[in-house]
Amino acid sequence: MKCCVIGGTGFIGSHLIQALLETGRDVLVIGRKEKNRVNLPGGVAYLQGDVSDAEFIENALEGVGEIIDLAYSSVPKTSFEDPLNDILSNLPSSVALFNAATHFPIKKIIYVSSGGTVYGEPLFLPITEDHPTNPISPYGITKLALEKYAKMYFRIKGLPIVSVRPSNPYGEMQIGFVGQGFVATAMASVLMQKEIRIFGENGTVRDYIYVGDLARAIVAALEYGSPGECYNVGTSIGRSNLEVIEEIAVLAKKNAIEPRISFMPHRPFDVSANILDAEKLHSVSGWHPLMGFREGIERTWEWYVSQQASGQY
Amino acid sequence: MKCCVIGGTGFIGSHLIQALLETGRDVLVIGRKEKNRVNLPGGVAYLQGDVSDAEFIENALEGVGEIIDLAYSSVPKTSFEDPLNDILSNLPSSVALFNAATHFPIKKIIYVSSGGTVYGEPLFLPITEDHPTNPISPYGITKLALEKYAKMYFRIKGLPIVSVRPSNPYGEMQIGFVGQGFVATAMASVLMQKEIRIFGENGTVRDYIYVGDLARAIVAALEYGSPGECYNVGTSIGRSNLEVIEEIAVLAKKNAIEPRISFMPHRPFDVSANILDAEKLHSVSGWHPLMGFREGIERTWEWYVSQQASGQY
Numbered sequence: 001m002k003c004c005v006i007g008g009t010g011f012i013g014s015h016l017i018q019a020l021l022e023t024g025r026d027v028l029v030i031g032r033k034e035k036n037r038v039n040l041p042g043g044v045a046y047l048q049g050d051v052s053d054a055e056f057i058e059n060a061l062e063g064v065g066e067i068i069d070l071a072y073s074s075v076p077k078t079s080f081e082d083p084l085n086d087i088l089s090n091l092p093s094s095v096a097l098f099n100a101a102t103h104f105p106i107k108k109i110i111y112v113s114s115g116g117t118v119y120g121e122p123l124f125l126p127i128t129e130d131h132p133t134n135p136i137s138p139y140g141i142t143k144l145a146l147e148k149y150a151k152m153y154f155r156i157k158g159l160p161i162v163s164v165r166p167s168n169p170y171g172e173m174q175i176g177f178v179g180q181g182f183v184a185t186a187m188a189s190v191l192m193q194k195e196i197r198i199f200g201e202n203g204t205v206r207d208y209i210y211v212g213d214l215a216r217a218i219v220a221a222l223e224y225g226s227p228g229e230c231y232n233v234g235t236s237i238g239r240s241n242l243e244v245i246e247e248i249a250v251l252a253k254k255n256a257i258e259p260r261i262s263f264m265p266h267r268p269f270d271v272s273a274n275i276l277d278a279e280k281l282h283s284v285s286g287w288h289p290l291m292g293f294r295e296g297i298e299r300t301w302e303w304y305v306s307q308q309a310s311g312q313y
Numbered sequence: 314m315k316c317c318v319i320g321g322t323g324f325i326g327s328h329l330i331q332a333l334l335e336t337g338r339d340v341l342v343i344g345r346k347e348k349n350r351v352n353l354p355g356g357v358a359y360l361q362g363d364v365s366d367a368e369f370i371e372n373a374l375e376g377v378g379e380i381i382d383l384a385y386s387s388v389p390k391t392s393f394e395d396p397l398n399d400i401l402s403n404l405p406s407s408v409a410l411f412n413a414a415t416h417f418p419i420k421k422i423i424y425v426s427s428g429g430t431v432y433g434e435p436l437f438l439p440i441t442e443d444h445p446t447n448p449i450s451p452y453g454i455t456k457l458a459l460e461k462y463a464k465m466y467f468r469i470k471g472l473p474i475v476s477v478r479p480s481n482p483y484g485e486m487q488i489g490f491v492g493q494g495f496v497a498t499a500m501a502s503v504l505m506q507k508e509i510r511i512f513g514e515n516g517t518v519r520d521y522i523y524v525g526d527l528a529r530a531i532v533a534a535l536e537y538g539s540p541g542e543c544y545n546v547g548t549s550i551g552r553s554n555l556e557v558i559e560e561i562a563v564l565a566k567k568n569a570i571e572p573r574i575s576f577m578p579h580r581p582f583d584v585s586a587n588i589l590d591a592e593k594l595h596s597v598s599g600w601h602p603l604m605g606f607r608e609g610i611e612r613t614w615e616w617y618v619s620q621q622a623s624g625q626y
Contacts, residue, residue, distance in 0.1 A: 148448060152450070
């Protein structure tokens with residue numbers, strides 16, 4: 001019985017595949033990139049194709065028992081620039097996947113949503129899963145719509161699908177300057193001596209979760225999540241952009257560099273704070289984050305420094 | 314200042330245009346049909362075009378002060394048969410419309426959502442606007458997603474957009490056998506001596522609102538609705554399919570015909586009951602339904618009988 005990861009070649013995917021292999025699973029990755037451009041651990045199968053192509057996905061799911069849908073073609077920033085592309089490049093493929101999955105004896109399917117965007121401006125903190133969902137980005141709206149399709153396919157067709165809502169992941173292998181991932185962009189900026197832009201007095205407050213903890217949470221939801229339900233994945237701790245930069249500054253000092261910050265006015269499309277309560281996932285699976293923020297930031301920084309040494313930045 | 318109705322040539326649209334004309338408004342209708350296939354009251358302008366075409370809609374909105382978005386290319390039944398088409402034929406055009414509207418000095422824009430589908434299985438009755446929204450049809454999901462875009466464009470760009478959530482409209486000019494509109498399908502079935510299928514013991518319970526009352530509610534939301542908010546439009550009264558048929562049977566008896574009913578098992582994609590509390594719209598606008606169910610059914614029946622006399626059924 002294979003565990004199939006859709007979009008498993010990105011930042012979260014590479015950590016997730018590691019976590020799945022550690023549980024002894026047989027992993028198949030499906031992606032849009034050509035096979036020779038994909039770097040996967042030994043023993044992991046790869047299939048190139050378009051998930052919204054009904055014939056392709058029906059063939060690909062033969063022998064598959066678990067599915068994790070990680071693929072997404074946009075980030076909040078690009079979704080503002082082109083909301084129609086955010087719809088067209090994300091909704092049809094995941095809906096086609098859910099629909100195709102109803103034809104197979106799937107044990108569990110995980111849809112990776114976005115706890116950082118589906119709630120919108122918080123009415124209370126930390127945010128629990130029953131908080132109203134009023135996203136303020138097209139990205140958050142399509143993520144939320146896909147959660148609703150997931151719930152509907154469970155209700156109507158019995159598809160055992162679980163949604164997870166991660167807060168803001170960070171860690172090794174996250175790429176900077178793509179409009180998502182403040183830690184990555186801040187570290188890359190420090191190393192390149194570029195200015196880090198902060199919007200508002202201390203910037204926004206986010207719940208930063210180490211990507212290894214997120215990968216374990218997805219596996220926990222795969223093993224223990226109740227179909228039709230959604231689960232926050234976060235740390236219950238919020239940190240402002242300025243606090244993150246202060247942590248990075250301590251490490252940068254050893255390399256004799258200093259962050260350069262420019263302060264900009266608050267942007268209307270940033271929620272002021274996003275901190276998630278993950279007690280629901282903890283109570284069904286025992287999962288909780290293991291990585292301390294300081295240690296996670298150190299590991300990530302070391303990865304960035306090694307990338308710079310290899311000419312990446 | 315023109316009031317622009319997108320998709321104004323259908324069942325609700327024709328009643329709405331009448332209500333708008335009665336308030337003295339200058340009405341422009343935008344639709345996909347050719348002009349010579351559209352039947353509009355004198356003085357109403359018509360523009361044929363595709364709303365998702367940015368250049369077309371930017372030109373069309375010149376001089377427009379109010380917009381009502383009624384266009385929808387699917388009904389719940391067809392959305393199940395082809396969920397991708399439900400996405401592709403509805404989301405891009407309304408999002409493009411909202412986006413284009415941000416470039417004009419629009420006084421108010423109304424998005425006509427669906428109170429009959431966005432809530433899903435009710436946790437309490439009658440349903441208020443803060444009830445959870447977990448649609449169990451693709452149609453309900455795309456309607457809900459468009460409400461979220463509406464709210465986002467208000468929050469981010471200040472677009473003065475209001476969503477209305479009608480219950481189940483019925484009345485003259487509703488067409489039967491299109492997978493939506495139980496009253497229309499039941500009346501047409503009786504007149505054609507076709508069996509009416511009821512799913513479950515008494516069928517589902519719905520909140521039937523006379524289309525003239527709905528048209529006045531949309532005008533009330535246009536005049537008094539608060540931007541960023543959504544408003545139920547319903548009667549707070551639920552009727553089972555069987556109760557509706559009993560009302561029709563009284564009228565049919567005069568024509569010496571009798572409804573023929575076949576009972577089918579309950580369908581998993583039907584919510585058992587949907588009854589809406591419209592106190593929120595009442596409190597801001599004074600609107601409330603004026604048409605009694607018996608009188609509304611009588612008018613609708615008379616229209617159907619006249620249609621049959623003219624060879625329509």
